[in-house]
Amino acid sequence: MVRVEMVRRAELIKSVAESIAPVGGPGDPHPGHYKSSFHVTSTLRGGRRRDRAIATVSNTSYYARWVEYGSERTPAHHVLLRAAQAGGR
Template identity: 50%
Template sequence: MAYRSKYTGRYSGMGKMLSTPWLQAPCLAAAEEIKAVAESISPVGDPSEDRHPGLYKSSFVVVPHTKNVPFRGKPRLRAGARLLNTARHAAIVEFGNGRTPRYAVLSRAREIVEAAHGH
């Protein structure tokens, strides 16, 4: 007679694992990969017209991030990373404003990395 193995997960143990610093490292690596792509496709202004050419391109930063994710009604901290652009005009470059076209650098960079990994 064959017996089926039973697995009962310990959610507390998995939750601790998901909030540890060593799990944050792959998140930071993924954000750094997207950052490299975003920098490569970022628009750079014409120096004769733009007071700060290349400011948007040089303003990408990756920061470690912990987020409260609700599980069974309780918030639980989970490790992650964020890719930010600290330029004051980052929202205009990303979404456009009528005079400036929509470049969607972060969205396109994420899509390029996803396609490269086959997701």
């Protein structure tokens, strides 16, 4: 029951992240790749009996960390941070 609720919240966060994810302009060789690379995973781990429900939202794009945290040339977008703040309820 708790695991189902965690997955539901993670799916909400994923949908918000997809809606606010930046998409490259006309010169981008892979426009929309970051936006389409969000995934939700769920497992039971943690706690004394290893039965604590966990759901994780992640992005499998190789440049996801630079979109999230930025670099010297790229501003940070904080997509997952903003999505978690807005959609986790």
